[in-house]
Amino acid sequence: MMMLGPIGFATPLILLALAVLPLLWWLLRALPPVPKRVRFPGTVLLKGLVDANPVARRTPWWLLLLRIAAVAAAILAFAGPVWRPAPAPEPGDALVIVMDAGATAGPGWRAAQTRALRAADTALGDGAPVALLLADGRSEGALPFLADDAIAAALRAASPQAWPGAYPDAPDTILANAPEGGLRTLWLSDGLDHPGRSAWLSALLARGPVDVVPPVSPAYSLRMVRDGTQPELELQSTAPEARAVLALGPDPQGIPRELARLEPSEGRSAFGVTSWPVPVDLPPELLGRVTRFQIDGIESASAVVLGDDRLRRPVVALIGQGQATSERQALLSPAHFLRSALERSARVIEAGLNDAIAAKPDVIVLMDRSGLDADGALTDWVAEGGLLIRFAGPRMAADPGLAEEPLLPVRLRPGGRDMGGVLSWGEPRPVAPFAADGPFAGLAIPPDVTIRAQLMAEPSPDLPSRSIAVLSDGTPLVTRADSGDGQVVLFHSTANADWSSLPISGLFVQMLERLVAGAGRATAEPQGQPQGGSWTATDVLSGFGRLIEAPDAVPVAAEVLADGAAPDLPAGIYASGERVMALNAGAPLALAGWAGATVESARPSGIPLAGWLLIAAAAVLIADLAGSAALRGGRRSGRVTASLLVVASMLVLLPTAPRAQVPFGDNGPADQPVPELLAPFEVPQDDPTGADDAQADPDGGAAAEEPRAEVDPDLARAASEFAMGYVLTGNAELDELSRAGLTGLSLTLYSRTTVEPTPPVAIDLETADLTLMTFLYWPIGPDQPIPSADAYLRLNRFLRGGGMILFDTRDADLAGSAADASDDLRRLAGPLDMPPLQEVPQDHVLTRSFYLLEEMPGRFADGDVWVAATSTEAGTVNDGVSPVVIGGNSWAEAWAIDDRGLPLFAVGAGMDGERQREMAHRFGVNLIMYVLTGNYKSDQIHVPALLERLRQEGQP
Template identity: 45%
Template sequence: MMIGPIGFAAPWLLVALALLPVLWVLLRAVPPAPVRRRFPGVALLLGLKDDDSVTDRTPWWLLLLRMLAVAAVIIGLAGPVLNPKDDATRSETGPLLIVMDASWASARDWPEQRAFLTTMLAEAGREARPVAIMRLTDPAAPVFQSADTWRSRLPGLVPAAWAAGSDDMTQAAMLLGDTPFETRWLSDGLAREGREALLDALEDRGTVTVFEGAHATLALGPARIEDGALVLTAQRAQTALKREIAILAHGRDPSGTPRVMATLPLQFEEGEGTATGTLSLPAELRARLTRFEIAGQDHAGAISLTDDGLKRREVALIAGRDDREGLELLSPLHYLERALQPSADLLDGALMDILPANPNVIVLADVATLSEAEQSALLDWVDTGGMLLRFAGPRLAGSEVSRNEEAPLMPVRLRAGGRTVGGAMSWGSPKSLAPFPEDSPFYGLDVPEDVTVSAQVMAQPDPTLAARVIAQLSDGTPLVTRKKVGAGQVVLFHVTANAEWSTLPLSGLFVRMLERLAISSAAEMPAAEELTGTTWHPVQVLDGFGVLSDAGNLPGVTGEALVDAPLGRDMQPGLYDGADRRIARNVLAEGDTLTPALWPARVNVRGFQRGAETPLGGWLLALALVLLSADILASLALSGRLLPARAALVLAAALMLPDTGEAQQTHEALTSELALAHVITGDARLDDTARAGLLGLSETLFFRTSVEPTDPVGVNLETDELAFFPLLYWPITPDQPQPSTEAYTKLNHYLRTGGMIVFDTRDADIASFGAASPNGVKLQRLAAPLDIPPLEQVPKDHVLTRTFYLLQDFPGRHAGRPVWVEASPPDAEQIEGMPFRNLNDGVTPVVIGGNDWAAAWAVDGRGNVMFPVGRGYAGERQRELAYRFGVNLVMHVLTGNYKSDQVHVPALLDRLGQ
């Protein structure tokens, strides 16, 4: 039975509430009203007072108090529950099938799904209902088992990096069997092919309830290059509201350290499902990019991996003449080599020798005539996606190529001869460049005033000429023309590649124009027929949460499958290597769109969010006891037998007096017992997490070592004494206040007298002390006044790696980030036969990291972990390593580098031998 958000386990007991009016009448009748009789002698009793008086009628407020107490008992025994299961799910008692999309889109609200799944299994366990779980990304015949059996398997239940297709839906429908059952479908919120047929099959076997998360689904398509810039397109399934996102471009800096190389903000307009932005990066920086991702979206759909399409281009340079040996500045290829060398790999050789290498761009400088074989091979190469970049010159101007009809490898027809302006035998002055039109790849580039053209080849007037001109002179004559040929293109500069006909090669504009053209020739995903007969081996693959890992022993895939096969267990998103290039297969391919799931009106669709069931019976029975106690006190007061009110107030005031010895007791406890401490930051949530983390570490120390810490303490740097604490855990927030000068004086004294401060930026980006993050910047400001020695990343032979446990990694909630400690002395040497150096015997005064250790250690009052770490069994292993690091940390600060004294073991043994 449900009454609003409250349900009752035994609603039949509420019938007893109907007896309350009868109880009211009975209470009004007891005691009975006295009969009034007039007696003259009563006048003698006037003025006398009886200490024990009995009222003639029960007051109404006392009756109400008693009625409320009885009502609380009745309702409490009825088993009220706050936020119980709804009637739709409570009415089912048979087998329960939980269907999960378990796709990459499910990863965005996977914690909510896990918590919801845990609640459903707990309910099914109490009702002894058999349960089966079916993942549509890997469908298998449902096996109904006890709820406890499935609960033990939940840590290994993770979303896949792909989504179920129509074949998966059909297979799932065929595996259902004929047994009736209830179905609860945990959907990822996106439309899928074949879902209707599976829904019909499930409804034939029982009721179906669908649960969907409230988070918006965002995904990122593959990056492409247009006109020398990166174009990124994000999509969303919910298009109602305006929203801003950020695209992070990840790569490796020159030292090989992974970091965010650039950020691109994007904005979804109201009602729009796509947002597109352009990111302009130098070719050298673009070649270092490894992936793009939507900030804050931890799933595979928010990741776009990069492949060879963004790497350095291979450009072949071929000149039409080579008769100016020694005249380098007049060489047709001199300026091209200088312009392209920083951003591309240049190839040199004969045309027929270069074509088998399949360069990205071929440049022909004043090449007028091609043999039939060269022309045919070059045309085939352009047709499959290559870019042919041609430059005019005396040979091209004097040849008969493309005069009467358009040549296949020329963008326009040319006039005989050429055009000369500004010379001794010509009229007029050299021509300048006109601004680039909006549809030109050069649009947005500034045109210097000193760039002029004194000679050029002229294009024949043609109906298609205007559409092919991408740059022109101030008088309207074409300077650069372009034509599409199959999947490739042919571009012609109507001037020479050197400075004979124009000053363009002498300017920076020439470099930027080549950048827009040559670097924009990235090859697209090849067609399936082009990869027929090839095998591609997976190098790295994505999981459902967007984490890239080694492919291990996954089998190779055929070229046709790499292009056309849908993603699944046999074709996972990731990086695949072929014979001559690397191709990225992303979750969202070019042209894919996200569509929200539209369920039929007959289907009951609910959300994952639901308040936890809270039994109210105990609270109501306790309330009844309080009311009955109040009834007793009220009855005594009415009869005059209650203690005087003044005495009661004095007693209450005495009970409420503060314990004046508490501060002294705390002080004595700190001097006699060990306590870990954390710096109070002013952020209540962070301070609670820090205290819970140190509580979890303290319990670990108590059960695993001889150290028995008391409860952790929060420290105010301005007022509290620091000498009681061997270790201070200091979490960093961007807005925490800067300590005063007096506080820094205490901190420096604390560091110089053997104390340790553990700085935790909690951002997993501490490679440069977190300088790239707001927490890292704040850390630099907080630590600047401190007397901190030179630091280094923890070496492999540091005592922290072996104080109690043998460790080489120090994870918290994040893993794989460096930890910084006091640098070893420069003269520390490793003695022959010993596994580590003879380091200094002091304790490092600071430990700096960003792995959010407190969140990994944190436990609540019942000893349950408070925050998830990693995923599945690997996450629990990471949490165990975090506890071990904490144990090593405390043992190090308490014992120093005592294990370094093992370097003296040979000498000690020698003395014992004597």
């Protein structure tokens, strides 16, 4: 590419045609316009007169200038001018492509991948070797410099990882295979500073120029900075605007959905990065169902915080009679006070001791109970990590063997201490301020909280260290001690108001919440540090923030997991026995500096100018024609000039890069051949998902630099023109059958109705935006992979938003299609939010939306068809349209046609089979009309009643 200032020319040799312009000028002057001939006898009287302005003898200079300008504009247009093109590399220099591939690279990955592919193709075309360095922290050894298609294959297979980005150590060792001579670098950055970046920048600058391509999308990171019953998240971004954070998890029916939308608080900016606190102010019962927090609209591993045991509501088992000692009233019992204090932060169950241990709760609370077995099941439960909370009372105080009671944090004296009774000389004692390093640190103590009676602890050297709350005189109020992997906590007073005013204060609730918040969370300390044992990944995040099953998981020591996500240790869910730990990829962000490197402008580069120049040439030629007509004079010239001005105005309003479109519904002759009618359905079969739609623009445009480059063009088409979609199943043969079937149904709709569908769209449930679709055909086959939770979230939104899914089990309904459906259907459709089903009744709108039907066959004819059960609200939800239709008649095989428009599969035998195929097409037409028009046809059932009423009112 030749550069001329800010303009580059893709075909500079065509500029040599500019040398012809002087010759063209001379020719135009030598060949004046053809004079107008007027035959009039009276011209003989003009003989001898001389024209003072001989226009016909010489072309006017302004007309010559217009024609020269039009030819020059055309020559420049065909030379392929580009405004501010990407800098052309020096031929022969080896190329190193560096791509940030950490957890924050997901949003701009497709654009960066496309730019890298274009650069690699250009370098390979010039004969220069290319190397690829992915900054994902892995040790790769010396980089190979290749000159074949292996680089392109590696780029297409590359993807961001679910851990923070980092660069390998020893850049000189990694670049040991670099060829002699110049070495240039194309650095596709996510805009952030990662470990090792400065060393690599210095090493690459020492070998040659470094061109840095900034990201097309801002970077985002989401972290949990505080867990427990009131967790808090922190959102960081290089963008000045905040995004909402979604709390996702199953609803009470187990269907994944959006549970809450969290709005960030006021942010603060520093060094180009803005941070927003995101308080998670959710009810405990809702918080316990959250499985992940995710930044709305951002697909990257750093934008996801997975939930684990730290968000789960602990289970607390209350053991004891719960009877008040002074009055036999339920509202005065210790169980009532404990239940009221714990119901907000925990799930409370009440059972006997053996039943409670069998339920595996996180906390067991014993109320005024003694005489426990030192070697019983309760001791084993505590030793395995349980939290036992005990409360004193009259029974414990009266027990003569209290000094030998097991499962106590300290030795107790029998009898207790009465400080506020009628026979005592003392006054009730207030609670002393809590220690700054204890579990109750920071809690305010109301002045009216006093203790009238307590169980006294035997003095011992470790008594102060085991006391986590004391009275004003230093005597223990709450003590705690370890027992195996668990803990035992003792309140030296009662759980009701008999011995103190603590249970009727808000401080009692806060103290219990602090104790219970850490229970059942042996997987993590407040900052998420795993404790002991080995951990195995069950599910891991991809670089785009999707949770997938962990492949070939290897146990990891707790010490390794405590360091956070790292190379080959992706973010995800890790388990150790019954403990669950979430490892997240979010990390603090810091902008990168590029001293010495060339950073491309954030504006799109490489804007082609050919279209504008051709429009300018056409406009100049129109002006030339108008001028020529004006020179000829007459009324006709005025009309010609006006027409040319209208054409010029329309030409200027045209887009610079018009594209020819052939709509499927182009109304042609009725006898149009079938192959021509099927031409719009010829879609590429090598990439039905549209995954390669982000390839380089041949004109060198900015499509790869814009975030919209990731939009599937088929889905964009379906948003403006009706198109049916079929779900990709992973089985190429079944997917091709779905495409052929919907193609045949689309042709039937086009020829019989006013619906003009465009070619069917292949739908990848993991990536497709279903809000652009109206109808999905989902064939059920064996061994289909279950979509992810995010996919089911999008499917449920699709169904609630008025979309329809046709489930086709293709088994002639041998396994059933509704409540007794096949295992594959139950497995795939189980997580969907579907209404109760019923067989299609005879008066259903689906039987008369276009044709009057009594049967709904496909390739098979005897299977039942199921729709949503009718209800009084049917007309107010989705316009009364059933969100799902389920059957097993294999409709796609009955609709399917080949490229010539002929059926692909036999249906039945003879004329009966052709009638069955016809009825299958009629069912398809009814189905689509039902989807598009709703239940307006159901009003026909009121016609007889209305006519009868009119007849009665018309009678005298």
